[in-house]
Amino acid sequence: xxxxxxxxxxxxxxxxxxxxxxxxxxxxxxxxxxxxxxxxxxxxxxxxxxxxxxxxxxxxxxxxxxxxxxxxxxxxxxxxxxxxxxxxxxxxxxxxxxxxxxxxxxxx
Amino acid sequence: xxxxxxxxxxxxxxxxxxxxxxxxxxxxxxxxxxxxxxxxxxxxxxxxxxxxxxxxxxxxxxxxxxxxxxxxxxxxxxxxxxxxxxxxxxxxxxxxxxxxxxxxxxxx
DNA sequence: CGGAAGACTAAGGAATACTTAGTGTTCGGT
DNA sequence: ACCGAACACTAAGTATTCCTTAGTCTTCCG
Numbered sequence: 623x624x625x626x627x628x629x630x631x632x633x634x635x636x637x638x639x640x641x642x643x644x645x646x647x648x649x650x651x652x653x654x655x656x657x658x659x660x661x662x663x664x665x666x667x668x669x670x671x672x673x674x675x676x677x678x679x680x681x682x683x684x685x686x687x688x689x690x691x692x693x694x695x696x697x698x699x700x701x702x703x704x705x706x707x708x709x710x711x712x713x714x715x716x717x718x719x720x721x722x723x724x725x726x727x728x729x730x
Numbered sequence: 731x732x733x734x735x736x737x738x739x740x741x742x743x744x745x746x747x748x749x750x751x752x753x754x755x756x757x758x759x760x761x762x763x764x765x766x767x768x769x770x771x772x773x774x775x776x777x778x779x780x781x782x783x784x785x786x787x788x789x790x791x792x793x794x795x796x797x798x799x800x801x802x803x804x805x806x807x808x809x810x811x812x813x814x815x816x817x818x819x820x821x822x823x824x825x826x827x828x829x830x831x832x833x834x835x836x837x838x
Numbered sequence: 839c840g841g842a843a844g845a846c847t848a849a850g851g852a853a854t855a856c857t858t859a860g861t862g863t864t865c866g867g868t
Numbered sequence: 869a870c871c872g873a874a875c876a877c878t879a880a881g882t883a884t885t886c887c888t889t890a891g892t893c894t895t896c897c898g
Contacts (some may be wrong), residue, residue: 630783644844658888664846671886674780675738675801676856690802690811693783698826699796699814705829706807713832718806720828721813724821752875766857772877779855782885 628669630678633692633700635667637685652680736777738786741800741808745793751803760788 638648645667649659654677665671673681675689682689688707694700706714736749746756753775757767762785781789790797796815802808808827814822 624740625833628783645846646844657890660845660846661889662887663884664844668846670847672782674886676750677802678801688802688804688807690798690807692888693801694796694798694811695787695824696796698822699798699811702814702826703798703807703811705833706810709832709836713836714806717825717832718810721810721825723791724817724825725813728817728821750879753877763857765859768876769858770856772875773855776877782855826873828869 628672630672630692631667631694633694634681635662635685637691638667641685643684648681648684652677665675689700737803738780738800739777741802742771742789745795745799746775749793751792753754756792758790759792760785774775 638645639645641648641679643651645663646656646660647682649663650656654662655660666673678692679689682692686707691700691703691707694703709717746753749756751759753771754764754768757771758764762770770779770781774781786800787797790800794815796811799808799811799815802811814825817825
């Protein structure tokens with residue numbers, strides 16, 4: 623069992639397992655034809671093929687993560703993105719405001 | 731002149747113009763062959779074709795943004811990602827800690 | 839064991855991206 | 869206004885990658 627080669631595969635697996643879905647089921651939920659869902663999702667997860675953005679958007683929805691999560695290579699940033707996606711609107715705004723402020727007083 | 735159809739195109743253009751680069755120059759910097767750099771970058775920016783993740787990584791580097799920035803559809807989150815990318819390590823950690831905390835006291 | 843469920847793969851046909859060879863467009867200089 | 873340069877943009881064909889099909893392999897549990 624070799625380690626994951628692609629970032630998309632790594633993120634996909636983490637989020638799918640967390641959601642308690644099989645590769646095939648997730649693919650079907652995302653609108654992939656039932657006869658190819660298993661193969662396609664496996665190819666994405668193993669890094670054999672890269673999904674297009676349209677299907678990736680639908681997968682992200684079903685896994686309750688922002689789409690950018692699946693493309694981020696930095697684990698800390700991926701984590702930040704994941705958390706942001708789970709916040710309510712008020713806290714999203716607050717977090718963004720804090721980020722802007724942190725950025726501001728870095729420049730001077 | 732119609733508006734941008736793809737998210738990648740929109741983010742790409744914003745970041746490229748901000749960096750003061752031409753489509754061709756950016757493509758060459760990202761390692762694309764000089765004879766096709768202009769066409770390819772234009773196709774990405776107009777949403778005609780989708781770049782693979784490898785080339786997208788190199789483009790992101792040259793534009794000093796995290797790769798996830800180019801895939802995020804939510805403008806606020808894209809902004810957060812952009813800011814995070816520009817912070818020093820200490821502030822990155824601080825921001826992530828704040829996010830974790832915000833997430834924590836949301837649950838109870 | 840036998841069956842079911844999930845993970846995974848090779849191979850070929852289908853779809854998409856990349857290269858080539860240009861045409862538009864904009865703008866500064868004379 | 870004209871010219872040239874730089875940049876933006878595009879059609880079309882070839883090259884490359886993905887999607888579908890048709891399975892195998894593995895694990896688990898009755």
